[in-house]
C-alpha cells in the first residue's frame with residue numbers, strides 16, 4: 001500500500017496573528033501543484049488558526065491547518081481550554097496530541113492523550129499522536145518498549161475503522177530542538193516498531209495505511225536520509241517550519 005507522505009509544521013508558541021498571516025502567505029506563495037501529493041499541514045497557535053485558514057482558503061491551496069492540543073469535552077467549565085467542535089468549525093483537519101512538551105511541562109498523561117484521541121476521532125479530526133523516549137530511556141535500552149506502550153495507551157479502546165486516519169509522530173525527546181537528529185536507522189527502527197504495534201492493534205492492512213512521522217530537528221540537510229526509510233511517512237517539524245524556504249524544501253523532499 002502506498003501512503004501519502006505528510007509534512008506538518010508545529011509552530012509551537014511562535015507567531016502573533018500578524019506574523020502568522022505573513023508566514024502562511026509566504027508558504028502559500030511557494031505552493032506548487034505537485035504539493036498535492038503530500039499532506040501539508042500548518043499547526044500554528046490557537047489564535048492563529050482561523051487567520052491562517054483564511055489565507056489558505058483565499059489562495060485555494062491544498063494546505064491544511066491543525067491545532068497543537070485540544071480538550072476532550074465538547075464544552076463546559078474548563079477555563080482556558082479549546083474543544084473539538086471549536087476546531088472543527090474553523091476547518092481544522094488535524095490536531096497534535098501528546099507532544100513531549102505537553103507531557104513534560106504540562107502534565108499530559110497517556111490517559112489524557114487517549115481521551116483526546118477518542119474525542120478527535122468522534123469529531124472528525126485526525127489526531128497526530130506524538131510518542132518518544134527520553135535520553136535516559138534510550139540509554140537504558142528500553143526505547144521500543146517505552147514508545148510502543150505509549151502507542152497502545154493512546155489507542156486504547158479505539159478500533160481499526162476509527163484509527164485508520166490517525167497519524168503517529170515518533171519524536172525522540174533528546175532530538176527535539178537540540179539540533180541532534182536520530183540517525184535514519186535509529187528512526188526507522190522505532191517507526192517500524194510503532195507500525196508493528198499498530199498492526200497488532202488494528203491488523204496489518206490498517207497499519208500499512210497509517211502514517212508514521214519522524215520529528216526532532218528534521219531539516220533540509222537531513223530530511224533525505226529519513227524520508228527514504230520504509231516506515232517513515234513524513235515529518236513533524238518545529239524550528240524548520242518557521243521559515244517558508246526551509247519548510248518548502250522539506251515538503252518537496254517528500255515528492
Ligand code: PGA
Nearest residue numbers: 176177216217237238239
Ligand atoms: P524541532 O521540533 O523540529 O524543532 O526539533 C519538532 C517538534 O517538537 O515537533
